[in-house]
Amino acid sequence: MSEDRPGTIDAVPVRHPGRWVAIAVIVVLAAMFVHLLLTNDAFNWHFVFEAMFQSPVLNGLVMGTLLVTVLAMVVGVVFGVILAVMRLSDNPVLSWTAFLFTWFFRAVPRYVLLFIMGTLGILFPPPAGLGIGVPFGAQINDLLGMSGTWTFFSLDANNIFGGIIGGVIGLGLSEAAYMAEIARAGILSVDTGQREAACALGMSNRKAMWRIVLPQAMRVIVPPTGNETIAMVKDTSLLIAVPVSTELFFQLQSIGSRTYQTFPVAVAAVIWYLLICSVLMVVQSRLEARFGRGFGTSGPSDHGFRARMLSMVGGSK
């Protein structure tokens, strides 16, 4: 009877003619694009690479684009997590303060925010400047009829808000508003049983948050934070609103307007931004693997950069 039983399957696979058409179209378009890149003189590749490595451009890249991205993200993440914890607090004053902060900074466009930062100096005109001291010190003095000052030191507000620091504050606070929502979602994604288990072991609320809840929330927080960082790299090109001119795109643009080579400098900027974002994507996938420990049964290597790139191009086949 065994001859009658069906054996190994050797079937004709389903044909996908539509895919072959799509691939043909893509190949032709890609060839046209490469041809354009190589033969069109407007690209002026020699000039592109020369512009990319001019010292004001490199200075702008490091001081403006990269440093401001790092500092603004640090400000954003730190304030964002604090805001998220405040937002989830039982205390209505804390949670409303966090809500109002988020409301304001999400509503104001970054370019406008940076412009405002540059003009904030007008609120604290010299010689008094921005004083650090006892709140309402002058009013208390008046009330009690005393003389002297309760201000410990004062700063030139135009210096503070008008430069890179203003840019970092503006971008950082704006980022904090977004990070607060991301961190809040992350914290809420952790099962309440985790906090209960930590408390049952005798951990204080703070310790349970820090050791148990936040590390697990990171798994949800890291991927959107990577996207935010990449978005921040690009938003540093808005720094000119402050105005901060030590910044990649402004420097390239000014080379362009001096030499009338406006298109090649734009290409140079695109290449720099592509390079930075590629590096950040690698860093992001490493972080995701680190904070994804214990989730899913397969090792972190399967979920790395390669897998994600493959999923971006639509599966491994």
Next chain:
Amino acid sequence: MSEAQVSDMPLVHAVNVHKSFHGVEVLKGIDIDVAAGEVVCLLGPSGSGKTTFLRCINQLETIQGGRIWVDGDLAGYTEKNGKLHRLGDSHIAAQRREIGMVFQRFNLFPHMTALENVMEAPIQVKGVRKREAKERALALLERVGLGERCDNYPAQLSGGQQQRVAIARALAMDPKLMLFDEPTSALDPELVGEVLSVMRELATGGMTMIVVTHEMGFAREVADRVVFMDAGIVVEQGPPNDVINNPQHERTQSFLSRIREENEDYAAALVERAEAEKL
């Protein structure tokens, strides 16, 4: 309360405990004493308040009325000049250190290995040195039969193994009292035995235990006393053989006969499945 009374007090002394959720009264005046070394099983239909009462003992729920003393300490409050003052977070955390808890859904920390799960609280809460904590954790995992699996993450362990790690994690804090909240209810039937045997061994070792369970066999065999709860009150309590074999109250009787029927149905289903597999 005078010193003499405190020393005479049972390890857990709950008096007139009331608890409501959004106006619905779940505990309506519970009085339960548990002596040191005693194993008490809380039985009762779901919604009877037994899990809520267990969670009140280590203050995962705050009670609205009555008092609970654990090892002579009033849970959640201090009494000054006849007035109760709510304790702060760190004091409540300190009270919970004495009490181990095992959850129905295990609640292991998924981002830590089995070993790290067991080491975490001694290091973070008691300030035990890492090396000592590791030695102790390995010994505890050995004791629950999981010495081999200490580097596995919870997701890589079966439910029964996860629950045994959870027991080791609670024991690592050297608790005076262990609370078990339906520790086998989330397990596949064939994994229930391994968890119960760890608990049995713990009971034999003299640990004070309060166990919310539907495992009548375990209650009958291991418990010194069973407490039957229904609709937020204690209906009856006593030695397991008296309460389970010869219940006095009608509510206890109907609950136990329902459990028995379910067990019979389950046994019948098992037999049916075995026969189906044979065919």
